[in-house]
Amino acid sequence: MESMQDKKVRRIVVDPVTRIEGHLRIEAVLDEDNKIVDAISSGTMWRGIEVILQGRDPREAWAFTERICGVCTTVHALCSIRAVEDALAIQVPKNADIIRNLMFLTQMVQDHVIHFYHLHALDWVDVVSALNADPKATADLNQSISPHWPKATKGYFSDTLATLKKFVDSGQLGIFANAYWGHPAYKLPAEANLMAVAHYLEALKWQKELIKIHTVFGGKNPHPNYLVGGMPCAIDLESDNAINVERLNLVKDKISEAKTIVEQLYIPDLLAIASFYPEWANIGGGLGSYLAYGDCPQEGIDKPEGFLIPRGIILDKDLSRVIPVDQRNPEEIREEVSHSWYRYPEGEDALHPYEGVTEAHYSGPRPPYKNLDENQGYSWLKAPRWKGRALEVGPLARMLVGYASGRGDYKEVVNQALAHLKLPATALFSTLGRTAARGLETQLCVGWLMEEYDRLIANLKAGDWNTANTERWDPDSWPTECKGVGFTEAPRGALGHWIRIKDQKIENYQAVVPTTWNASPRDARGQRGAYEAALIGTHLADAEKPVEILRTIHSFDPCLACASHVFGPDGTQLSEVIVR
Numbered sequence: 001m002e003s004m005q006d007k008k009v010r011r012i013v014v015d016p017v018t019r020i021e022g023h024l025r026i027e028a029v030l031d032e033d034n035k036i037v038d039a040i041s042s043g044t045m046w047r048g049i050e051v052i053l054q055g056r057d058p059r060e061a062w063a064f065t066e067r068i069c070g071v072c073t074t075v076h077a078l079c080s081i082r083a084v085e086d087a088l089a090i091q092v093p094k095n096a097d098i099i100r101n102l103m104f105l106t107q108m109v110q111d112h113v114i115h116f117y118h119l120h121a122l123d124w125v126d127v128v129s130a131l132n133a134d135p136k137a138t139a140d141l142n143q144s145i146s147p148h149w150p151k152a153t154k155g156y157f158s159d160t161l162a163t164l165k166k167f168v169d170s171g172q173l174g175i176f177a178n179a180y181w182g183h184p185a186y187k188l189p190a191e192a193n194l195m196a197v198a199h200y201l202e203a204l205k206w207q208k209e210l211i212k213i214h215t216v217f218g219g220k221n222p223h224p225n226y227l228v229g230g231m232p233c234a235i236d237l238e239s240d241n242a243i244n245v246e247r248l249n250l251v252k253d254k255i256s257e258a259k260t261i262v263e264q265l266y267i268p269d270l271l272a273i274a275s276f277y278p279e280w281a282n283i284g285g286g287l288g289s290y291l292a293y294g295d296c297p298q299e300g301i302d303k304p305e306g307f308l309i310p311r312g313i314i315l316d317k318d319l320s321r322v323i324p325v326d327q328r329n330p331e332e333i334r335e336e337v338s339h340s341w342y343r344y345p346e347g348e349d350a351l352h353p354y355e356g357v358t359e360a361h362y363s364g365p366r367p368p369y370k371n372l373d374e375n376q377g378y379s380w381l382k383a384p385r386w387k388g389r390a391l392e393v394g395p396l397a398r399m400l401v402g403y404a405s406g407r408g409d410y411k412e413v414v415n416q417a418l419a420h421l422k423l424p425a426t427a428l429f430s431t432l433g434r435t436a437a438r439g440l441e442t443q444l445c446v447g448w449l450m451e452e453y454d455r456l457i458a459n460l461k462a463g464d465w466n467t468a469n470t471e472r473w474d475p476d477s478w479p480t481e482c483k484g485v486g487f488t489e490a491p492r493g494a495l496g497h498w499i500r501i502k503d504q505k506i507e508n509y510q511a512v513v514p515t516t517w518n519a520s521p522r523d524a525r526g527q528r529g530a531y532e533a534a535l536i537g538t539h540l541a542d543a544e545k546p547v548e549i550l551r552t553i554h555s556f557d558p559c560l561a562c563a564s565h566v567f568g569p570d571g572t573q574l575s576e577v578i579v580r
Contacts, residue, residue: 009029009030009031009032009037010029010030010543011027011028011029011030011371012027012028012030012543012546013025013026013027013370013371014026014027014028014546014549014550015044016044017550017553017558019118019119019120019122019550019554020119020553020554020557020558020559020560021069021070021071021558021559021560022043022045022515022558022559022560023043023044023045023560024041024042024043024044024519024553024558024560025040025041025042025043025044025372026039026040026041026042026531026535026549026553027039027040027042027371027372027374028040028535028546028549030540030543033539034539034540034541034543035537035538035539035540036535036536036537036538036539036540036549037536038374038532038536039528039531039532039533039535039536040372040374040378040521040532041379041381041519041520041521041529041531041532042372042378042379042380042381042521043379043380043381043515043519043560044379044380044560045380045560046341046360046380048358048360049064049065049067049068049509049511050356050358050508050509050510050511051358052064053065053506053509054506054507054508054509055505055506056505056506057475057504057505057506058084058087058088058228058499058501058504058505058506059084059228059473061080061083061084061499061506061509062076062077062078062080062081062084062226062228063077063223065077065079065080065497065511066080066223066226067223068511068513069513069559070222070223071111071559072107072111072490072491072492072559073107073214073221073222073223073224074103074104074107074214074218074221074223074224075104075107075488075489075490075491075495076490076495076497076511077223077224077226078100078103078104078226078486078488079486079487079488079495079496079497079511080226080486080497080499081226081227081228081486082301082484082485082486082487082488082497083484083485083486083497083498083499084228084484084486084499084501085228085229085301085484085486086484086485086486087482087483087484087499087500087501088228088472088478088482088484088501089472090228090229090469090471090472091300091469092229092230092301092468092469093230093464093466093467093468093469094459094464095230095231095235095456095459095460095464095465095466095467096229096230096231096467096468096469097297097300097301098452098455098456098459099217099231099233099456099467100231101295101296101297101308101448101452102213102217102251102449102452102453102456103213103214103217103218103224104295104296104488105296105445105446105448105449105452106210106211106213106214106449107211107214107491108441108442108445108489108491109210109258109262109442109445109446109449110207110210110211110258111491112266112395112438112439112441112442112445112491113203113206113207113261113262113266113442114203114207115438115491115557116203116266116269116270116435116438116439117196117199117200117203117204117266118200118203118204119554119557120435120554120555120557121196121200121269121273122179123547123550123551123554124186124188124273124276124277124551125186125188125192125193125196125197125200125273126181126182126183126186126188126193127164127179127181127193127197128168128181128182129181129182129186129188129190129193130161130164130190130193130194130196130197131161131164131165131168131190132190133157133161133189133190133191133193133194134190134191135154135155135157135158135160135161135194136154136157137191138154138157138191138194138195138198139152139153139154139156139157141191141192141195141272142157142195145268145269145271145272146264146265146268148264149264149265149268151198151202156198157194157195157198160194160197160198160201161194164194164197180542180545180547183541183542183545183547184541184542185541185542185547185548186547187276187277188273188276192272192273192276195269195272196269196273199265199269202261202265203261203265203266206257206261209254209257210254210257210258212250212254213251213254213255216233216243216247216248216250216251217231217233217243217251218231218232218233219232219233227468228473229468229469229470229471229472229473230466230467230468230469230470231467231468232467232468233467234467235460235465235467236465237460237465248456248457251453252450252453255446255449255450255453256450258446258449259446259447259449259450262442262443262446263443263446266439266442267439267440267442267443270435270436270439271417271420271421274421274432274435274436275420275421277432278421278422278423278432280430280431280432280551281421281423281426281427281430281432281433282427282430283430283431283432283537283538283548283552284430284431284432284434284534284535284538284551284552284555285429285430285431285433285534286392286530286531286533286534286535287390287391287392287528287530287533287534288316288317288429289313289314289315289316289317289389289390289391289392290313290314290391290392290393290396290397290400290401291313291325291386291391291392291393291397291493291494291517292309292310292311292312292313292393292397292398292401292489292493292494293311293325293327293487293488293489293494293495293496294307294309294310294311294312294398294401294489295307295308295309295487295488295489296308296309296448296452308444308448309398309402309489310322310401310402310405310407311324311325311401312324312325312401312404312405313325313386313391313401314397314400314401314404315389317426317429319400319403319404319425320404321404322401322404322405325386327485327487327496327498328354328485330352330354330355331387332386332387333352333353333384333385333386333496333512334350334351334352334384334385335350335351335352335353335356335382335383335384335385335510335512335516336349336350336382336383336384336385336523336524337349337377337382337383338377338383338522338523338524339374339376339377339378339379339383339521339522339523340377340379340380340381340382340383340521341360341361341362341363341364341377341378341379341380342357342358342359342360342361342380342382343357343359343360343361344357344359345357349524350385350524352498353485353496353498353510353512354483354485354498354500354508354510355508356498356508356510358510361377362377363376363377364376364377364378374521374522377521378521379519379520379521381515381516381519381520381521381560382512382516382520383520383521383522383523383529384512384516384517384520385523385527388523388525389527390517390520390523390527390528390529390530390533391517391530392493392517392518392530393492393493393494393514393517393518393530394434394437394438394492394493394514394518394556394557395434395437395438395440395441395491395493396428396433396434396437396438397493397494398437398441398489398493399414399428399437399440399441400428400437403428409444410444413440413443413444414428414440417436417440421436431534431551431552431555434555434556435555438557475504478501478504480502480503481500481501481502481503481507482500482501483498483499483500483501484498484499484501485497485498485499486499490513490514490559491557492513492514492515492518492556492557492558492559493514493515493517493518494514494517495511495512495513495514496511496512497509497510497511498510498511498512513559514559515556515558515559515560517529517530518530518531518556518558519531519556519558519560530556531552531553531556531558534552534555534556535549535552535553538552
């Protein structure tokens with residue numbers, strides 16, 4: 001971090017923001033009281049997947065787009081095959097929909113737990129302070145918030161404390177090094193810190209187990225396999241060479257383990273930590289308008305009214321109304337590049353993704369540089385807008401849409417959490433609300449995982465073992481020209497892929513990822529993206545150690561999809577971006 005002083009305000013720079021995927025730079029303008037009065041969010045690496053896909057077979061697009069990111073390792077593939085299926089009017093079998101839901105929910109649960117413990121918790125937990133904890137008192141604390149967790153013992157926490165002390169004394173803190181330990185913004189007692197460190201390690205061991213579900217249905221993780229028209233996994237309950245009873249029992253066991261982790265570790269820890277930071281229920285609200293595409297179809301992807309995760313838009317914190325969204329309508333979702341390092345054709349200032357253009361045009365300062373100019377282009381992210389409005393996407397958006405839709409399951413978990421923390425519903429519109437929403441969504445998702453598993457078993461018992469529809473696999477059956485949209489809810493928010501197919505090849509492809517919405521730069525009207533808006537008004541206790549910036553930015557869980565070199569099919573270099 002570096003700082004710059006001028007007459008009235010100063011600008012601090014956090015670059016790179018760590019504990020995220022990709023490369024993100026935040027510049028914050030502070031007034032004399034260390035309050036943020038303006039913020040600049042810059043994605044500093046270029047993703048060129050859209051250019052790579054032009055001219056390729058649409059049936060293989062999922063394998064490329066899935067590699068946009070190694071964290072959300074399945075959602076881009078799901079989104080891509082849905083776009084192709086939409087363009088070619090392919091209906092997938094019921095089993096394929098259910099298996100996709102299982103893959104989707106597995107990713108959601110694993111990703112949310114990882115985010116809480118391994119990416120975000122250290123913004124609230126002082127690891128070094130845990131050295132002062134009493135193991136017996138820590139065990140008592142753990143038993144009070146989660147009485148059924150079997151490892152809440154004095155001996156267990158004594159062992160954890162000894163391990164932590166060994167690393168600290170040796171100077172080998174590893175992933176815990178270079179943080180703001182001892183910062184006055186940390187408020188947890190030593191015992192809560194030790195408990196969180198121990199559970200950090202438990203979650204780290206567990207997370208590799210849940211994704212074995214991906215290996216059952218998709219062959220591997222990361223980047224499990226998918227198939228246009230269904231899923232590439234054969235089911236034969238009597239066979240040793242297909243998904244059989246033994247493998248299905250493994251899936252059930254992993255779901256049960258996940259339920260234990262979520263209910264006995266994640267949710268109790270989340271509520272316990274949140275109770276020490278009630279002031280953050282009034283910080284980081286940002287835009288106050290939200291978008292969710294929804295997912296987990298029960299009656300097919302073309303019937304969103306049956307989704308477990310509902311679709312809709314909330315504007316201006318108005319929970320009395322859920323506005324519908326149409327991803328195909330060119331008057332709704334458009335991307336701007338007025339403050340991005342891209343170039344549109346002359347006369348175009350905003351394009352619907354069907355007509356989208358990804359042409360790199362770097363106009364920023366030559367690295368290394370001190371500051372960006374927010375009045376010019378300053379990011380490799382475009383600026384998506386819905387009817388000209390900036391929207392926030394992610395777990396908070398999904399929970400708010402579900403809550404405002406009147407869904408009983410959403411209302412139950414939200415109201416229980418608010419009652420436990422003694423907070424009003426307005427607390428949802430905040431950094432704390434965003435963090436809590438991710439945990440509450442995990443609570444719903446792990447329950448849905450078991451329900452989807454039961455649906456699959458019931459369908460198999462009824463004699464339906466079909467997982468793929470290959471009727472339109474042959475390109476000769478396709479129209480000369482067609483277009484389609486695929487959507488899902490990545491852990492970080494609404495994800496859409498738009499494809500145009502001509503003469504059996506991809507003519508144009510555009511992916512608008514969640515962090516494009518949230519981390520977007522300003523648009524032509526000066527309207528900020530969600531990150532920038534959420535930081536404004538935040539007070540920093542110590543401008544040289546801006547943990548408060550990390551708290552709000554990590555509450556979104558940034559995922560900056562990136563690709564720094566792109567080449568044409570003949571090996572010609574199209575663009576090179578050098579980042580130092």
